[in-house]
Amino acid sequence: MTAHTLRYYERVGLIQPVGRARNGHRRYSEADEAWLHFLHCMRAANMPIRDMQRYAELREKGDATSLERRKLLEDHQATIEAQIAELQKAHDLLTYKIANYKKIEERIGVGRPQLIEQEEESQLATAN
Amino acid sequence: MTAHTLRYYERVGLIQPVGRARNGHRRYSEADEAWLHFLHCMRAANMPIRDMQRYAELREKGDATSLERRKLLEDHQATIEAQIAELQKAHDLLTYKIANYKKIEERIGVGRPQLIEQEEESQLATAN
DNA sequence: TATTGACTTTGAGCGCGCTCCAAGATGTAG
């Protein structure tokens, strides 16, 4: 997380105005750090800034927003699950295609380059 | 995948100029569809357009590029694994926080709202 | 014939999440 990003997050309300040293430089408390860690983790999981803003806003409102906050987290957890499923599909497809390339490379090795294009086609045809 | 996206992909060289009907409208062959399916799957796994362009380019060059293509796929497979790991971490954190919210909501239910903020803090402190 | 409606093109515009620039204040080392 760069300094630029920290200031950006403060600007857009993801973090409350943070404490300053006497010279005006920002000093992040441990609570700030914990919160930033959470934000970082959610961003890494592709939570949109908008949603994080919403969550931050609710958090500042306090007690009464627990249910809504939980719903927000549950929703994002569901999208994470969907993302993992997509990634897994792609991963499987790549495993298949990579194995196919290895086969093709073997054939080149033993001198039958004329079959390569055909193999490539069949790879495309069956890739799913 | 929208028509806009299909045309965009053609513009940037992800797919070769596709066949046309007599009236000039695009007609996608089954080979086109298979390739588009692959592109779609890789995009869903966050492969950058640039990388897909590179792969497409190699594919058009044919046989001799097998190794480089495989490397490209292997690299992306590795980034998929990293992404899954990140998502899993976020998922776990959310599981923890959601459980915590449920506890908090229970307390509200039995009438001890004064402990909520404290719980919230401890949640932040231990969230990891 | 007139009117849809689906396609075509070029090129511009947009939303996201940063990322950087320019100018200025402050602190540290030589």
Added chain:
DNA sequence: CTACATCTTGGAGCGCGCTCAAAGTCAATA
């Protein structure tokens, strides 16, 4: 005292991946 590094600010700029606007062509239907 002079450099230099490091922070401060507001605002502009950027890379990505679409997404859309405008104007035109063509086929089918009322």
